[in-house]
Amino acid sequence: MPTPEPTVATNLPEQLVRLTRRMQRAQKRHMAHLDIAFTPAQSRLLRIVGHCRDTPPRMADLAERLEVVPRAVTTLVDALEANGAVRRVPDPANRRVVRIELTDTGRSTLHALRSARRAAAEEILAPLTADQREVLGGLLSTLVDGPGERR
Incomplete structure (x- = not known):
């Protein structure tokens, strides 16, 4: 008995994975000239910190948003701090709490990452009509x- 031909619905998970990988490769190409070498997790942490305009996030906030254990955030922050993109600052209301804020270097890096992401998306979406x-x-x-998504 022959194997049934896959439908669009059965191919969808594979297509989503392939599209994600293609997007990551395109973004990396658009960043190649920038001398920026951040991992996807570090880039995501930068984006999260960049979205916190009023109050810099705590390490625990970042762990929750990234859906990782706090130790993983420490490793990410250590690497970003070594690159000059973020800095640890004490919370003015509770000096035992450490908050993470972007530096000027972090802000310019985040801007470059966003530009590379937009350019990569534009490249991928080019075949589509408006x-x-x-x-x-x-x-x-x-x-x-959708339901079940935490943000």
Whole structure:
């Protein structure tokens, strides 16, 4: 008995993985000239810290957002601090609490990462029409903001 032909729905997980990898490769290409060598986890931590405009996040906040153990955040922060992208600062209300804030280098790095991400997305989405992009954006929003997703 022949194996049934895969449908779009059965190929979807593989397509999503391939698209993610393609996006990461394109972003890396767009960053090649920048002399920036951050891991995806470090880049994500920078983005999270960059989104915290009012109060720098605590290490525990970062661990929760990254969905990792606190020790993993310490390792990420150590590496970013060594590169001059973030700094540890005491919380003014409780000096036992350490907060993480971006440095000027971190802000410029984050800007470069965002630019590379936008350029990579533009490259990948180039074959789509404006209407197709609108539909895709709506579908992705439904998936990202759907039930069960923590943010």
